[in-house]
Amino acid sequence: MTEVTDRISRRQVDKFAERRSQLATSALRTLSELGYARTSLREIAQNSEFSHGVLHYYFRDKVELITHCVRQYKAECVTRYDEIVVTATTAEGLRADFAEALATTCREDASMHRLWYDLRNQALFEESFRKDVLEIDQTLELMIWRVVTTYADLAGKPLAVTPSTAYGLLDGLFTQALLRHLAGVPGATEELSAAAHQTLPKLLQP
Amino acid sequence: MTEVTDRISRRQVDKFAERRSQLATSALRTLSELGYARTSLREIAQNSEFSHGVLHYYFRDKVELITHCVRQYKAECVTRYDEIVVTATTAEGLRADFAEALATTCREDASMHRLWYDLRNQALFEESFRKDVLEIDQTLELMIWRVVTTYADLAGKPLAVTPSTAYGLLDGLFTQALLRHLAGVPGATEELSAAAHQTLPKLLQP
DNA sequence: CGGATCTCTGGACAGTCGTCAAGACTTCCT
DNA sequence: AGGAAGTCTTGACGACTGTCCAGAGATCCG
Numbered sequence: 001m002t003e004v005t006d007r008i009s010r011r012q013v014d015k016f017a018e019r020r021s022q023l024a025t026s027a028l029r030t031l032s033e034l035g036y037a038r039t040s041l042r043e044i045a046q047n048s049e050f051s052h053g054v055l056h057y058y059f060r061d062k063v064e065l066i067t068h069c070v071r072q073y074k075a076e077c078v079t080r081y082d083e084i085v086v087t088a089t090t091a092e093g094l095r096a097d098f099a100e101a102l103a104t105t106c107r108e109d110a111s112m113h114r115l116w117y118d119l120r121n122q123a124l125f126e127e128s129f130r131k132d133v134l135e136i137d138q139t140l141e142l143m144i145w146r147v148v149t150t151y152a153d154l155a156g157k158p159l160a161v162t163p164s165t166a167y168g169l170l171d172g173l174f175t176q177a178l179l180r181h182l183a184g185v186p187g188a189t190e191e192l193s194a195a196a197h198q199t200l201p202k203l204l205q206p
Numbered sequence: 207m208t209e210v211t212d213r214i215s216r217r218q219v220d221k222f223a224e225r226r227s228q229l230a231t232s233a234l235r236t237l238s239e240l241g242y243a244r245t246s247l248r249e250i251a252q253n254s255e256f257s258h259g260v261l262h263y264y265f266r267d268k269v270e271l272i273t274h275c276v277r278q279y280k281a282e283c284v285t286r287y288d289e290i291v292v293t294a295t296t297a298e299g300l301r302a303d304f305a306e307a308l309a310t311t312c313r314e315d316a317s318m319h320r321l322w323y324d325l326r327n328q329a330l331f332e333e334s335f336r337k338d339v340l341e342i343d344q345t346l347e348l349m350i351w352r353v354v355t356t357y358a359d360l361a362g363k364p365l366a367v368t369p370s371t372a373y374g375l376l377d378g379l380f381t382q383a384l385l386r387h388l389a390g391v392p393g394a395t396e397e398l399s400a401a402a403h404q405t406l407p408k409l410l411q412p
Numbered sequence: 413c414g415g416a417t418c419t420c421t422g423g424a425c426a427g428t429c430g431t432c433a434a435g436a437c438t439t440c441c442t
Numbered sequence: 443a444g445g446a447a448g449t450c451t452t453g454a455c456g457a458c459t460g461t462c463c464a465g466a467g468a469t470c471c472g
Contacts, residue, residue, distance in 0.1 A: 019449090035331035037243035040429060051451050056431065114330035121327050123385065124320035125241035130389050137385070160408075164382065165401040172378015176370065179329065179343070183336050195371040202366075202408040225419090246459060257421050259462085268460065 020058045023048060024069045031069065032111040036118045041065075063128055070119055070129070073112070074136045078143060080105065085146050091155035095200050098147055102170075103193035106177050113178055141167040148203055157204040166203055170196060226264045229254060230275045237275065238317040242324045247271075269334055276325055276335070279318070280342045284349060286311065291352050297361035301406050304353055308376075309399035312383050319384055347373040354409055363410040372409055376402060 026048035031039050041062060045052035059065040084101055088094035106113070116136075123133035145163040152159045161169075177192035232254035237245050247268060251258035265271040290307055294300035312319070322342075329339035351369040358365045367375070383398035 016448095035328065037328070038331070041431090042429080052430095053432085053452070054450055057449070062430065114327070117330065118327050120385065121320070121324050122241065122243070124323065124388050125244070134385070134389055137382075161404065162397075162401070164397070165379065165404065168379040168382040168401065169375045169405065170378070172376070172381065173371065173374040175378065175381070176343075176374035179326065179340070182330050183340055191368075191370065195368070195374065198367065198371065199375065206412055221418095247461090248459080258460095259422065260420055262461065263419070 016058070020068060021072060023050070023055065023058055024065070024072045027065060027069050028073060028112070028115070031066075031118075032115040035115070036066075036122055066119070067129070067132055070132045070136065073116065074139060076112075077116075077136070078139055081143060081147055085150045088150060088154060091151055094147070094151050094154060095197060098151075098200070099193045099197040102174060102196050103177075103189040106174060106181055106192055107189045110178060110182055113174075114182065117175060117178070140171075144170055148200070151200055152204055155201075155204060159203060160205040161203050169199060169203075173199065222264070226274060227278060229256070229261065229264055230271070230278045233271060233275050234279060234318070234321070237272075237324075238321040241321070242272075242328055272325070273335070273338055276338045276342065279322065280345060282318075283322075283342070284345055287349060287353055291356045294356060294360060297357055300353070300357050300360055301403060304357075304406070305399045305403040308380060308402050309383075309395040312380060312387055312398055313395045316384060316388055319380075320388065323381060323384070346377075350376055354406070357406055358410055361407075361410060365409060366411040367409050375405060375409075379405065 023044075027039075027044045030044045030047045034043065041055050042052045044065075045055060055065060059068065081098060081101055084094065084097045088097065119129065120133050120137070123129040141163055144167045148159065148163075148166045159166075173192060173195050177188050177195075180188035180191075229250075233245075233250045236250045236253045240249065247261050248258045250271075251261055261271060265274065287304060287307055290300065290303045294303065325335065326339050326343065329335040347369055350373045354365065354369075354372045365372075379398060379401050383394050383401075386394035386397075
């Protein structure tokens, strides 16, 4: 008896979660295209296969929807450069691969990243976003830290910066390149690659 | 005849420009408090001593108002660290002063800076903001470059990074510290000071 | 003073927004 | 089959948005 209802309710819960995720994906697509300020629930619904009312069936309000989107987005980011870390055999190889991967991400995932920066900025104003944003930021910092520590190990030199400094520095390069790339400045992503390539060794002790 | 009308019209033009500036100041205060997404013209007017209709007497539309605000904001930024550059006599002194000034700015001008990052982010989505944002960004890059080149001169070593890399790196540290500071993370600005202090020498050739 | 020009107010407008609820449709179990 | 539960659509609501405009008030001139 309880087994059956459990199975049912679990299936329903799964379906519920699945649809939430599906709607969040539509929302992320819309948000990355329009930005937080110009994205409405009706617009999100129009970019999905449902009507606008359904959003309030799966999400309490707009904040919960956006929050769910942010959490879902996070899952994509975490492992972005892990393969590079795992397959790296030399410091020089890792350095080149990472620099190139940054540039590629900036080129091909520009819309998603401008959304991340947009939401991170909303957290500067709206308190309700801060917890999730800081959590993602921490995850990204750890992701960069995995790259940097592996690089240091392979180079056989100790690191000269803290995790947050390493992340802040590289994130600054990325932000700048993203702006220029989206503004149509030629060579923006190549310069990002070069700058990252140039910066990595500076994080090590001389 | 023409002299008189010229004088009059010039005075009117000055008065016109003065009121524009006054309204832009109110707008900047409101924007820095609420962020771009939540700032309306009525809210701006309410934070000034005029009614909402007057905004369309002095500005064609919302975009022109915001653009004017951004330009006006720029004037404040340009010379922010110039005094430090001028009065510096040793590399170590400049390094300490600049690191401390960054932290102070982050602490005391947090609202204005989150607005800058907000508007810079809007430029990632809205093409009409890009020209002004890129122009300001260039100005900030030059400001940082003045600091960094002076530091290199005083240290007697050549620089190892491009202007845009130097700006990107330091701006990244600042952005990160701003988020943590506004989120109430204790010691965020102190860590910014330490990180900048630690980073400056890495911009020089070994 | 009186008329012209500049400045400002306050209301109206057409849209859009987030939210909600009534009801139709679907799915599932007994 | 039939009812219960879950899912989705549609239309409505009040509030808010940017924009415009008629007209009041202020200022300046001859």
